[in-house]
Amino acid sequence: MKSDPAGSGSPDRRGLHAVPEAATEKLTIARAIRDAMRDEMARDERVIVLGEDVGIDGGVFRATEDLIEQFGPDRVIDTPLAESAIVGMSVGLAATGLRPVCEIQFMGFVYPAINQLFGHAARLRNRTRGGLSVPMVVRMPYGGGIHPPEHHSESYESLFLNTPGIKVVVPSNPYDAKGLLISAIRDDDPVLFMEPKRIYRAFRSEVPVEPYTVPLGSAAIAREGDDVTLIGWGAMARLCLDAAEVLAHEGVSAEVVDLRTLNPLDRETLLASVVKTGRAVVVHEAPRTNGFGAEVSALINEHAMLQLLAPVERVAGFDVVFPLAKQEHLYLPSRERVIRSVKKALAF
Amino acid sequence: MKSDPAGSGSPDRRGLHAVPEAATEKLTIARAIRDAMRDEMARDERVIVLGEDVGIDGGVFRATEDLIEQFGPDRVIDTPLAESAIVGMSVGLAATGLRPVCEIQFMGFVYPAINQLFGHAARLRNRTRGGLSVPMVVRMPYGGGIHPPEHHSESYESLFLNTPGIKVVVPSNPYDAKGLLISAIRDDDPVLFMEPKRIYRAFRSEVPVEPYTVPLGSAAIAREGDDVTLIGWGAMARLCLDAAEVLAHEGVSAEVVDLRTLNPLDRETLLASVVKTGRAVVVHEAPRTNGFGAEVSALINEHAMLQLLAPVERVAGFDVVFPLAKQEHLYLPSRERVIRSVKKALAF
Amino acid sequence: MPRTRVYEAVTERLEILDIEGRVDGPLMPELSADQVRGLYRDMVMMRAFDDKALKMQRQGRMGTWPPIRGQEAVQAGVALAMGDQDWLIPAFREHGVMVLRGCPLHLIFAYWAGDERGSAFPEGVRCFPVAVPVGSQWQHGAGVGLSLKLQGEDAAAVVFGGDGSTSEGDFHEALNCAGVFQARTVFVIQNNQWAISVPLHRQTASATLAQKAHAYGIPGVQVDGNDVFAVYSAAREALDRIRAGDGPTLLEAVTYRLGDHTTADDASRYRDPDELREWELRDPILRLRRYLESSGLWDSARGEVLEEEARAWVDAQVEKFEAMPPQEPGELFAYMYAEPTPIIREQEAALLEEVQG
Amino acid sequence: MPRTRVYEAVTERLEILDIEGRVDGPLMPELSADQVRGLYRDMVMMRAFDDKALKMQRQGRMGTWPPIRGQEAVQAGVALAMGDQDWLIPAFREHGVMVLRGCPLHLIFAYWAGDERGSAFPEGVRCFPVAVPVGSQWQHGAGVGLSLKLQGEDAAAVVFGGDGSTSEGDFHEALNCAGVFQARTVFVIQNNQWAISVPLHRQTASATLAQKAHAYGIPGVQVDGNDVFAVYSAAREALDRIRAGDGPTLLEAVTYRLGDHTTADDASRYRDPDELREWELRDPILRLRRYLESSGLWDSARGEVLEEEARAWVDAQVEKFEAMPPQEPGELFAYMYAEPTPIIREQEAALLEEVQG
């Protein structure tokens, strides 16, 4: 698997597989996401977009910009301010022939939709033994780093990973963002699509102009290394790459596994890397306790205990409410914290 | 710490500490819970009970039986059918001088209340730097084993353990049920109180007649042993005791740690036991992936890796929707599954 | 200018068939003798399988069962008004209308006996499965109604819920959105006046449930829910309005839960027996029977035939239900995703190994 | 019997002060000259600090700020009607009424600049912190109103929310429960006609928001929200009703968001400039100023004094806000629980070790 220091997400094997010799353009994650919706709406008229301010406003992060101009108000629908309705109505829309891509304006506001997500979207296929299904995508910006008001910085992925029936996808770069979102829209089951808002526009990288898919359930080796495996997703995958870069100058060779999909999880890629390096540091923004880092740690210990040279380190948020802007820097995992944990593992 | 094969929850050290020479009576868990509310309501007029059917009906599991007769409809309040209101209004009640003990009829119906629980109950103290607090208990029967309709068997504890600000308590016997609930009601922060409905009336055991407390954040050694540590809570703590009993006849000495409180977690007791036995099997009804068993496994590996003789085993539900009655037995952790995992650990 | 009326509206109640079985001529909907007898037949059939389910539950052959006794008219009336292509989105006390919409009774028995296959309806039956989380189905009703509109289908969504379910936020969001989007949805409240032990006046302070429609800018009407003609007319009117492109309607059918909440409940703990007796006199089946007899559409011979027919049908369905082979263990995993994920495959393999010993 | 009216809904709108500053004599509330000048003063103060906050935001001295420009009359009018012991439960665009209820302006600045201490109000100030999850605060309003009733307090809860927030399920549940429990709560909707980019007619199909009260069996009234006398009178009436033990009221104040949604928004993307101009003519401050002048309660001298006073006060508050020392790192953990849990202690120690190098 080719190494990718810039983490620009230039196509890994699977990605390339989907686009042999495609023409590309430099896009931000936000624009790649917009383009994925645009391409799928053009390809499949069953695909509709709905949510708060997704229409003329183009979404508060402009992730649906110009879609209403292109597809009209019957396919790009501004909803009343009601998250349970956005998801609950989408269950009805999806079960009867449409493919809704709904937006929750910030992950901090997904709570009112939990009952519909877990109670119905995640269960309808099983409940009806396959009779009705819910091909729905629920997009939401998540994570810290932009100094917004309360409830605008949270990472709730762990909330969605003990409840089967919903896939959870988190891109870390423009290439994956477009390819994963297209896969999510084409998937026949509900997919929670978490968008790392802090890097929506942090950088541009090459993205094929034509539609392509990055399969759900495949992690990427974002950087190869031998001494330790750094495991992250979304914005934290970027942080792992930064840390790996610094570590390299200190003679530490870190491999970075970008999980990309948390459910289904690509355990092979994850475990193979840890078996190779013998050390693992998992990084996430959510609070430490019972975050997905716990599952990653448990899995590694179950499958690679004898190959482990040190305990799996978790670099995560503290077990506190995500702070307002002025103390955000104290809460969020930093490159230094990742490096410190790597050194701890190396010194074990 | 005295061993307790029957798991009747006869007072452990901490418990005894609270009740030196108390007169006792034989109660079920359901009745012990009712008595805890009754005693606290008698002791503190700020304590009120609210929820669906908690009044004249006495709760669908009779956990509030006779309270309305004793304390009247102003302190035992039947609410409209609205979980978000039950918890959301309780935030208002608790922040202004009352101590609501609200009931969610089944844990499967807590989803609509998540926004109020996580968005406000868990945050108000921190948000106001201690200016307003939410001394509230949210009781709910959880777990499988009674063959009910859909949504009546789930264990969602993991959902509440990546979100700081809410304590999570799960008794496994009448003694702990009363002592822990009294502690929860007296606690100045929100407490989620999970009641193992399958053993509400499964057995009776000695419970002090007088009020007493079992402190939050203290696990119990429900049975002592040397070869392996079985870790559970609620109904699964009982299952661990059953398994330990069988294992004893096969010459395997299993220690059983009943966590009792998942947040705050008593890591000392947990880790001390695993360090002693060198093997751990954690058991829960919730799906395996990202269940609290993952956190327990991660903690053990972080703190006791070198003492571990085998990987921490997780015996949990499958990553599927909790099945309807006829396949429930296939889903739920069984004594045999616990024993198999113990043997796997022993054979590692 | 100073104090002006910015909104003025009324909520009406429709009644056609009274307790004695007399109808209000001008309001009586155009129904053939066969249709009227059909309504009676439907209701008798419901009563028969509901009683049977209760009996089976006592015998341990059935799981928790929510009886529909007393609510047959709402379900038969709405079913008759619905068109072939209309979608039904039930709550959990709609076995009657579900059967009339094509859900096989033996599957409904299977569902309440704890078998997921009970919600696997035959191809072409446009019906959602039971929704246990109270109120959540209102959102699906709005969504399906919007879906039909967006897809240009000449069909409607008919979603049911109880009086208690109107207290949930989802009821509000669904009706509000349906109003905004002019969804092709009829919202039917089976107001049986109790939510387990909570009577309607403790559920809401509004005088009627139909008037809640004023909050959403949509029509709302109350009907005597034990009057099958009123139910049919109001449902028909609402569905005609949708076909005319005039948007959603809220229909409150005032009825009564003659049985316990479910077989796990004991209503005598909280309900006044006099109230029960009161409502037994208003039994929707009795009432229609009186009409049939007084208008010469019925006689004891027909009655006996129908009784026999009902018994035979129910018994056959019970047999079919009880003859269902148990589900395979693998079905625990088979429907979680279109394609099983690796962890699902692994766990299924582990279970199969365990059960196959 | 057949078609009967079971409910008649009427919703009124109250207006007292028109755009030219003329009042409707008989409806004019009894207010002393000082009280009227006080209202004007309050509104001017609000405008002043709102402008200042926007300026600071552009200068990077303030975080995301939701402007209240245009909504001053709602907030001043309700504040004047409230009693000492009444609780205020704001949404997030209530800085004006919060200040009038005793929340120090420098703390409100601190809050929106990203400092939790901004929600630590002085002892005795009966005000909830800002509630960011739209609609969630309605439940707290109902809960506090019930709490006051249960504790026999002669006080009320006044909870605010926007037009968009009425679409959330929590709005419905809160008002429905308040109706059932006859909670001592006034529900105030600041209907500024926009929810970010969504106009009111896309938010609900109901003609007014006040009429939603009919769903809950409680009184509902609409007022011209840019008419401070109408707002005061309606709020006063609602509070008097509570003190008389007559239960909750829904008060819709129709106003307009003259600014962007927040400093992170650009309303010109979705709003017609003509609409904006239209509403600038209805500016609540301008209107009251006209009344003051025409009734001889005002002159330019007073005007200058007030301007000066406002500037001085705002500058002093800014100074106080910017002079706040940063929070200690430990405050990240200090308020999670009454007693820190072991994990909190451990994590705090780790952070302190890190920051202390």
Ligand SMILES: Cc1ncc(C[n+]2csc(CCOP(=O)(O)OP(=O)(O)O)c2C)c(N)n1
């Ligand atoms: C969200 C939720 N809360 C609680 C329950 C438990 N429960 C099941 S039915 C019921 C009462 C429903 O009353 P109503 O809506 O009037 O329907 P009915 O039973 O009268 O048909 C309750 C509280 C549930 N199923 N879902």
Ligand SMILES: Cc1ncc(C[n+]2csc(CCOP(=O)(O)OP(=O)(O)O)c2C)c(N)n1
């Ligand atoms: C539950 C929730 N969903 C979405 C948001 C994002 N958001 C913040 S304010 C707002 C619009 C609120 O409109 P309205 O209630 O009319 O209040 P206004 O902003 O006009 O004062 C939205 C969608 C939120 N804060 N909470």
Ligand SMILES: [Mg+2]
């Ligand atoms: Mg009912």
Ligand SMILES: [Mg+2]
């Ligand atoms: Mg607004």
